[in-house]
Amino acid sequence: MNPTQTTLLELRDAIAAKKISAKQAVTAYLDRIDQHNNTLNAYHETYADRALQRAQDVDADKVTGPLAGVPIAIKDNLATDWGVTTCSSKILENFRSPYTATAVAKLEAAGAVILGKTNLDEFAMGSSTENSAFGPTRNPWDTHRVPGGSSGGAAAAMAADLCAGSIGSDTGGSIRQPAALCGVVGFKPTYGRVSRFGLVAFASSLDQIGPLTRTVSDAALMLSVISGPDERDSTCASQQPRDYLAEVDQPVSGLRIGVAKQYISDTNDPAVNQAVDEAINMFRSCGAQIVEIDLPHTQYGIPTYYLVATAEASSNLARYDGVRYGRRCDDPKDLIDLYSRSRAEGxxxxxxxxxxxxxxxxxxxxxxxxxxxxxKVRRLIKRDFDLAFSSCDAILCPTTTAPAFRLGEKSDDPLSMYMNDVYTVNANLAGIPGISLPGGFTTVTHNGTPPQKLPLGIQLLGPVFEETKLLRIARMYESATTHHQVRPSL
Amino acid sequence: MTKPDAKLTDEQVQHVAKLSRLDLDPDQIHRFAQQLSDVLVHVAKLNELDVTNVEPMAHAMDVTNVMRDDEPQPALPVDDALANAPQRFDSFFQVPKVLGEGSGA
Known part of the structure; x- marks a missing residue:
């Protein structure tokens, strides 16, 4: 088997059955990164020596677990006590964390091999991965286009098979939107399902870690590994992790899928609405009941989010003051000058x-x-969802309004960039889980260039802590479609 | 309650920059004034809603404070904690003079 052209689950099983060694698998991914990362800039850094050593330990049965030998990429806002943790910011360019994020530690405890850290918009603030101090990541489907963001490096690495699975973070759509634009699965769990310890804080009441993978089953397996209570994050939920994979293939009987008119806007790219229509038909043909629901405060999500998230960020980012770690300006004339210039430079x-x-x-x-x-409006948005979930099991909607846009297209217009998150921010405001799935393709041309095939995402939202059911519903869609099997040609 | 301003002046942005501890030049101040004004026009949309009797919701989940027994636990060793310090003195983070003449306070 070619270890880079498979699924995480298949690779995991092949390594466990010793049909392929972990070292072979890790070597194949490292070679592929060497081959394509110059073009894509998906990874900030890789840990080849460390990864190969871990792989050998797996092959020698010194390291075991449900992810033994599986090569994983992590977003560079997750702290590790090896390498640097930059958040794509000059202010943390040389920062070496004294500790490792719980989610990363859990991956390693499960036997995963961490290949390296992926690019993101600085401090996870952005929707294109263009706001990185270390250059933009490019979309593997069309390198003139953005991969989305902020977990754009993770999504591009996943789409280009530069890892078997990856983890990112989602504050307003930062897992789901890049997953949609790169044609992979992106899953934001319920707030608190995964410990945020060691995730560099952006907006603490919204941030959540989750997987980006090739398939729903891969996401289920990764969530089983990274979730669960953590005494070092007091907002982390007390629920014990479940074996999401064990149940993922069971279809949901009596399924009710909610569809809200607020998400099927005329301003969406027609291909996006068509992808949702096709998904509706698919669920209907599985025997699901399609329920019309009302989410009247949807349009207030963006203004609410950009006040709540920035307010929390302004407080969280006060810690970067040039005193304890991070960049410090030269020759500060006093303490205030040290703070203000270190921050302005960094x-x-x-x-x-x-x-x-x-x-x-x-x-x-x-x-x-x-x-x-x-x-206050945040509460109204949450009430919309509470009411909607009294009449349906999951809400079906687009992940984004359109496929990937071109590099530079929106970088001078912050507001139009913010509007990218219109269908994703509300899940964060309400704390509910959401998953973006490969939902089809559209063909675009730009100024007479050859037609380019770009992926589209559809999104399923569920009630808090109903990940098991949400993944089963997502798997029903995936098993009836082939979109997730299509890979970009590099 | 102060009425939200539709448009920010350079002076207001300068004040916010000071509160944010960001040393910005006049060009940046002017650019931010325009961009932030655009964003504020957009967020003014929230004024369309009647939020009388709606309780603010700072957090989506029903979280309560988590306590543990007050027992000493291992802490980060001093050298590890200081390893990233731009400037250290002994077992301290070193900064310019804070009090008195030349402190900027």
Whole structure:
């Protein structure tokens, strides 16, 4: 078998059955990274020596577990006590974490081999991976286009088979949107399902770690490994992890799929609405009942999100002050100068913009008008979902309004970039799980260039802590389609 | 309650930059004033909604404070904690003078 042209699960089983060695698998991925990373810039750094040593330990049965020998990529906002943890920021360019994120430690405890760290928008703030101090990542389907973001490196690495599975983080869509634009599975679990310990904080009430994979079953397996309570994250849920994989192939009987008119907008790319229509038909043919639901506050998600997330970010990013770690400016004339110049030199433009917006929304005189009002609307958005889930098991909607856009197309217009997240932010505001699935393809041309095939994503949202059912529903869709089997030609 | 401003002036942005501890030049201030004003026009959409009697929701989950017994646990060794310090003195992070003349306070 070619270990880079398979699924995580198949590779895991082949290594366990010693049909292929972990060393062969890891070597094949490292070679493929060498071959394609110059073009894609999906990885910041790889840990070849460390990975090969781990692989040998797997082959010698010194390392075992449900992911033994499986090559995994992690987003570079997850702390590791080896290598650097940069968050794609100049301010953390040389930062070496003294500890490892719980999710990464759990992957390694399960036998996974960490190949390297993937590119992201600086501090996970962005929807294109263009806001990286180390250059943009390119979409494997069309290298003139963005992979989405902020987990764009993770999604591109997954789509290009530069890893067998990867983990990213999702604050407003940062797993699901790049998964959609790169044609892979991206799963944001319920808030608190996965420990955030060691995930560099962006917006603490919204951040959640999750997998980006080739298939739903791969995502189920990875979630089983990384989820569960953690005494080092007090917002982490107390529920014990489940074996999501064991149940994923059981179809849901009496299934009710909710469809909201607010998500099927005329302003969506027609191909996106068509992908959702096809999914509706597919579920109907499986015997599911299609239920019309109302999510009247959908359109308020973006303004709510960009106040809540930036307010939390302005507070979380106060720690980068040039004192304890990270970049410090030369010759500070006093402490305030040290703070202000270290931050101005170290943070990129978008980070500054969001810190400013959040600081303004929290500042004296504006706190009630902006921040508190946003928190009230956040409750209304959550109520919409609570009501909707009383009449359906999952909500079917697009992940994005359109396929991948071109590099530079939106980088001068922050607001139009923010609108990318219109169908994803509400899940974070409400804390509910959401999964983006390969939902088909569309063909685009640009200024007379040859027609280019680009992937589209469809999204399923479920009630809090109903990951098992959500994955089973996602698997029903996947098993009736072949979109996830199509790979970009590199 | 202060009425949200539709448009930010350069002076307001300068003030926010100061609160944010960001040393920005006048060009950046001016650019941010325009861009943040655009965003504020968009977020003003929230004013369409009647939120009377709606409780603010800072967190989606029903979380409560988590306590553990007050027993000493191993902490990060001092050298590990200081390993990333831009400047250290002995077992401390070193910064410019904070109090008195030349402190900027």
């Amino acid at each position: 943070f990129g433009e978008e980070i500054k913009r969001r810190i400013m917006l959040g600081t303004y929304a929290l500042s004296s005189g504006y706190y009630d008008a902006y921040y508190v009002r946003a928190l």
